Amino acid sequence: MAITKEEIKHIAELARLDLSAEEQEKFGAQLDLILGYVKQLDEVNTKGVEITSQVSGLVDVWREDEARDWPRDEVERALSQGDLEGGQVKVKKVL
């Protein structure tokens, strides 16, 4: 089951990843190979087997929903690394 060029373009679009034509071709072939390999999981009978999404053994870890102070220098450094205007993070036009 080879992945089509259209599928690769679609996945790249979903992942918001600009890929060159060369990259699309290369990743397409490699994805085929890797997915072919992981397909061996189909041999395993998993009927009635629960899924595992985490192994911490923890359930519902709660904390009070309260605002906490964060050191000013850390806040300033965090905000100083992107495009800012009037104290707000600047983004490109959406439409």
Added chain:
Amino acid sequence: MNLNELTIKKARQKLVAGEISALSLTVACLEKIKKADSDIRACLTVCEEEAILEAKLADQRIAAGEQGSLLGIPYLCKDNIMTKGIRTTAASLILGGYTAPYDATVIKKLKAAGAILLGKTNLDEFAHGASTENSAYGPTRNPHDLSRVPGGSSGGSAAALAAEMCLFAIGSDTGGSIRYPASFCGVVGLKPSYGRVSRSGLLSMTSSTDVIGPLTKTVYDAALVLQVIAGRDKLDATTALEDVDDYSVELASSFSLNGLTIGLPNEYFLPELNKQVAQKVKEAARKLEAAGAKLIPVSLPYTKYGIPVYYVITPSEISSNLARFDGIGWGLANDKAQDLQELYKFTRGQGFGPEVKRRIMLGTYALSAGYYDAYYKKAQSVRTLIIKDFTAAFKKVDLLLTPTAPHAAFKIGEQVNDPLAMYLEDVFVTGASLAGLPAISVPAGRVDIEAGRLMPIGAQLIAPRLEEKLLLKVAEILE
């Protein structure tokens, strides 16, 4: 002996006795980095000024009578862990100019303990890889043979430590990234249980398996570092609630393993395993037997599905975790983009390297409509069966002994065009990661890789969840 070659334990004895200062220890490490790192390329950033300042502060604390297992001890840290005021790149161009605004919890704890950060080490970009060749800043070289890889993804940490640039190094292990390079570089590498060490401030890769841990020269030193970095953290809701054991108390004193059973899983010793590696791990097994342990064969029948499960779950979590690199607020922002969609696509297309893109594509595919059940959910179900394998084995045995890597370090460039071959490198290390179990790689001698050239390999011990104390005690016998 040069000061940078000391173990933590020896250095602490000398610091306490006033024979050496934290400053002289730090300077010795910095000098070694200057001398050796142009060849090895283990460090992405060296923070000399800050380190010297911290060393002077540590000397003041020592002079004031303060005790502490890591007080005055210089270390290096993998560059996917946030360090306040010091560049953190994850070996990616997308974070090339990024300076972390705060310290990871692990760094905070090490700072409070008086350990001295010398700099940040190279890795496969965002820890995606097993050779450190996927770094945007070029590969690190194995100090035992500069034409070979150090393993990965914590290859910079393993190589720096093996080259005596620091007394210990911090790495992260998602599917073997501490243990595998420790094997290639001939050092000790400890992956704690999932949740034993806080992930706050670690750049997320696979949130369900990521763990921070130490690379050290001895098992005893690994116990010292784990003691400081382990524990519950309010900033990481997945940290374990259980109290942290006293890890070093039984080390060195106890040489009897009477009453302990060690399992050798059949599936980790298949006929195709490299003969020399098999022999070295069998020698390690005999050491444990000589110390009183009973050895028995066990079976973990789902072992062969570890890699396919790992390479569905990991790219899936990566594709989601790396969505945060969007060109806004931090890191690289493409300057040709006209609108928001272009900013996302161009920034990510420009800033991510080939392996990161490959994993994002794989993960996006596995999570996309129509394939979610066939790939992601299937892998999560088989993950349950892999965990059950371990649970069943630990009803019969206390620990498992396996090889860490299928062979010794390979040549730089040898496997670079074959991503699937690289994924298969993780065959012995993904199991413990998927199950969240603590595991350690301990040097198991050297094997002949070509015409009498010897390279290190490691043996791996795997323990039940949160049994680091037992793991370290038995691992020390292997040294």
